[in-house]
Amino acid sequence: MELEISKDFIENIEQLILNKNDDALLLLLAEEHPADIAEIIDLLNLDRATYLFKLLDSEKTAEALMEIDEDDREKILKNLSAEEIADEIDELDTDDAADIIAELPQERMTEVISEIEDKAHAKDIVELLQYEEGTAGSLMAKELIKVKESWKIPTCIKKIRSQAQEVSRVHSIYVVDNNDILIGRLSLKDLLVSKDDVDISDIYIPKVDTVNVTDDVEDVARIMQKYDLEAIPVIDDDKKLLGRITIDDIVDVIKEEAEKDYQMAAGLTDDVEADDSIFELVKARLPWLVLGLFGGLAAASIMGGFEDALLKFPELFFFTPLIAAMAGNVGVQSSAIIVQGLANDNIRGSMLNRLFKEIGLSLVNGIFLAMLIFVFGAFLNYNINISITIAISLVIVIIIASLIGTFVPLILDKKGIDPAVATGPFITTSNDIFGIFIFFFIAKIILGF
Amino acid sequence: MELEISKDFIENIEQLILNKNDDALLLLLAEEHPADIAEIIDLLNLDRATYLFKLLDSEKTAEALMEIDEDDREKILKNLSAEEIADEIDELDTDDAADIIAELPQERMTEVISEIEDKAHAKDIVELLQYEEGTAGSLMAKELIKVKESWKIPTCIKKIRSQAQEVSRVHSIYVVDNNDILIGRLSLKDLLVSKDDVDISDIYIPKVDTVNVTDDVEDVARIMQKYDLEAIPVIDDDKKLLGRITIDDIVDVIKEEAEKDYQMAAGLTDDVEADDSIFELVKARLPWLVLGLFGGLAAASIMGGFEDALLKFPELFFFTPLIAAMAGNVGVQSSAIIVQGLANDNIRGSMLNRLFKEIGLSLVNGIFLAMLIFVFGAFLNYNINISITIAISLVIVIIIASLIGTFVPLILDKKGIDPAVATGPFITTSNDIFGIFIFFFIAKIILGF
Numbered sequence A, B: 001m002e003l004e005i006s007k008d009f010i011e012n013i014e015q016l017i018l019n020k021n022d023d024a025l026l027l028l029l030a031e032e033h034p035a036d037i038a039e040i041i042d043l044l045n046l047d048r049a050t051y052l053f054k055l056l057d058s059e060k061t062a063e064a065l066m067e068i069d070e071d072d073r074e075k076i077l078k079n080l081s082a083e084e085i086a087d088e089i090d091e092l093d094t095d096d097a098a099d100i101i102a103e104l105p106q107e108r109m110t111e112v113i114s115e116i117e118d119k120a121h122a123k124d125i126v127e128l129l130q131y132e133e134g135t136a137g138s139l140m141a142k143e144l145i146k147v148k149e150s151w152k153i154p155t156c157i158k159k160i161r162s163q164a165q166e167v168s169r170v171h172s173i174y175v176v177d178n179n180d181i182l183i184g185r186l187s188l189k190d191l192l193v194s195k196d197d198v199d200i201s202d203i204y205i206p207k208v209d210t211v212n213v214t215d216d217v218e219d220v221a222r223i224m225q226k227y228d229l230e231a232i233p234v235i236d237d238d239k240k241l242l243g244r245i246t247i248d249d250i251v252d253v254i255k256e257e258a259e260k261d262y263q264m265a266a267g268l269t270d271d272v273e274a275d276d277s278i279f280e281l282v283k284a285r286l287p288w289l290v291l292g293l294f295g296g297l298a299a300a301s302i303m304g305g306f307e308d309a310l311l312k313f314p315e316l317f318f319f320t321p322l323i324a325a326m327a328g329n330v331g332v333q334s335s336a337i338i339v340q341g342l343a344n345d346n347i348r349g350s351m352l353n354r355l356f357k358e359i360g361l362s363l364v365n366g367i368f369l370a371m372l373i374f375v376f377g378a379f380l381n382y383n384i385n386i387s388i389t390i391a392i393s394l395v396i397v398i399i400i401a402s403l404i405g406t407f408v409p410l411i412l413d414k415k416g417i418d419p420a421v422a423t424g425p426f427i428t429t430s431n432d433i434f435g436i437f438i439f440f441f442i443a444k445i446i447l448g449f
Helices: A005-019 A020-031 A033-041 A046-055 A056-067 A070-078 A082-089 A094-102 A104-115 A119-129 A155-166 A188-193 A215-224 A247-265 A278-305 A314-343 A351-381 A383-414 A425-447 B007-018 B022-029 B034-043 B046-055 B059-069 B070-078 B083-090 B094-102 B106-115 B119-129 B153-164 B188-193 B217-226 B246-264 B278-305 B314-343 B351-379 B386-415 B425-449
Strands: A143-146 A171-178 A183-189 A231-235 A243-244 B145-148 B172-176 B184-188 B231-235 B241-246
Touching: A005 A020, A005 A033, A005 A046, A020 A046, A033 A046, A033 A056, A033 A070, A046 A070, A056 A082, A056 A094, A056 A143, A056 B046, A070 A094, A070 B246, A082 A104, A082 A119, A082 B119, A094 A104, A094 B314, A104 B083, A119 A171, A119 B351, A171 A231, A171 A243, A171 B007, A215 A231, A215 A247, A215 B188, A231 B184, A247 A314, A247 B246, A247 B314, A278 A314, A278 A425, A278 B314, A278 B351, A314 A351, A314 A383, A314 A425, A314 B241, A314 B278, A314 B314, A314 B425, A351 A383, A351 B278, A383 A425, A383 B094, A425 B314, B007 B022, B007 B034, B007 B046, B022 B046, B022 B241, B034 B059, B034 B070, B046 B070, B059 B094, B083 B094, B083 B119, B083 B425, B094 B106, B119 B314, B172 B231, B172 B241, B184 B231, B217 B231, B217 B246, B246 B314, B278 B314, B314 B351, B314 B386, B386 B425
Parallel strands: A143 A171, B145 B172
Antiparallel strands: A171 A183, A231 A243, B172 B184, B231 B241
16 A cells, blocks of 8 residues: 555656656645655755755645655755645644654744644644653653543533544543543543433543653653553643653653664764764764774783783684674673663662673573584684683683673663663673673783783 | 542452452442553563453453553463463454463464354454564454455445444455455445445445565555555455555554664664663663674773873873774764654655765864863963874764764665664774774874874
């Protein structure tokens, strides 16, 4: 059912734009979903994208605007007048509208808001702009369906009908008192199933999950997932109903959160995409590479300190990358398990249990790998003491690397720091250094250089 | 609004179970959400969990069963009779019911199905069990609301009311012909807004997004996200309406997919959690560590082949871990960007453009890092030729590592292989080996040993 956007299709559109054949363009795109329009706009150059954008109905382009890549959106909006932007804003729900407006420069922001025709809509958007990013307030929409406890069913149905025109998805009907204090909900299903002569006070459900407007969006996501909610009302400290968060906004939060953990583990400081500019990509990638470089310089210094062993035991130097790599791999594995566990809230049991478990696990893995080292050493006629040194070091390095990978994120989390910073380059670099130091230290004891 | 499950609370429950104080337990847990019940059960030992499970109403425990950790669920189900399990199943929607039954051993599965009281429910579950894991069929529920095109509005409302009793969330009303072929949909909102005297044929929307029962769940997730759908009907090749997938099931798919990419990048072969057994954790972690070990052995062999340089240029060996680490870091960064880009379907532009961009990016990063090497070398009075060797090697290694990190996942994806396998240990290990080889090769040319 999805539109396949072929090269031919785009070329056709480009040709129609070139010929200013507006009727054909409108006909061609009449049935397309805004998400597909957004994809087409992403593939056109700026001038053509702007042309198409101005040509199409704002009902269609407004939704498309939400789906376009942020960089492209900024450029297109620069080409539109404040009035044209306000037309788009008029078509959007308040949460999406506020997101778009928040991306504008301050001056243009005021101008666009003043051009919005529906003044109630403008007022709602201004309210939403005040909430701090990352809070429930920044994610909620003002559109919702609410009925007053004091209403009778016929009034209720009439009011719901008029409110439903504004709300793209109904989900729940909230019940408030005369001061807009949330006291319960009506499920749509109950409304469908109930007979017409029933009173609201008889059918409303007083138990309703809520979040506070200042709650963290990640907590909102966790609660909505845990209780399988498709929408949740947002209230203030007085329980006044302020807005509503729906699951489609939460899907983005969940996805971004999971992706962010991976990005940090991969040594990317920003949320970069393959199509970002080289400058943005450098900014996201270079800092962690510099950290890795300093780690490598530290490793070089450590090895330089053991230069005496170079002549008698060159194999030690050949095996250093192996030790470093294993320390890094083990650390990354352990930290990934902990970071995902913390994100999913399923890290249970005491620190002491975890300590024993990690040591047990590392012993199993380490001893298996140490045996492979012996086989390899026998095969290549290594000095048995060299094999013993490498094998023992490997087991100890694996144990220490897994403990660092496990407990550094756990401790950061306890201190309220995002544990994901401790994955990736941080863990590989520090484990490299520890690993190499331990390796040479043990070698010095066993081989006595 | 979330229940805080304190240690005291659990101890209280344990005490009540010990005293077989059923009334107090039922009273204490009467108002709790099934998700909270699940959390409590996860924290009890098996005997107590089973006791509580049998005590509580199956309406509550059935939903809780879905939320319990899979391992715990298996153990609890072992302690229940087929009839008791069937009671739970009777309370669940068909998709959840099929998931639970699919986890049972074959023999018990048949037994439980025969004990299900609602035979239509049992038949639906048996149908769902036939669909292959990972397809739309395996994710859909049979519960949905459908009306026939030929019905008049009063029949429609009556039928919807009776169907709505069975469906936990309404979302859309599907319109079918007399052969159950999907021909359109009614939005609930339209139903709310429409007057009572309107005909179905006048208000149904013939355009409806669908997925085929054999479609991959990841494609279903992509379509539902792209078009912002909260539910999508599932049809067969004849367009017969078979079931419905809702966004809450898709949330899990999206999350698991993002987490899986990270796990593969971290060198974990299975979806393991911190609380899994040591055996499961070893199984997930050891294979990639063995790969890393072989990589390290290969690196050792390469370095052994350049043993002649050991005396004259020991610094080369001290800097090998740095080169290997940088190659690994750069490869992981590049592959993470590509894998996330492919997952989000935003990798655009030609391969050639991407090639130039990666080279440009790597030159910027590489030259900056090379300058740091010079500064460090000057500081420690390194032979200038050594600094030049390290610097040039670093730039070349960064370019090659970023190209491997970029193009290996892209090529795998083109060949229909999950690109995530090329992140993590695979990329770090191969980049280590390439990096070390290139480093010594360049050193041999510049330093001439």
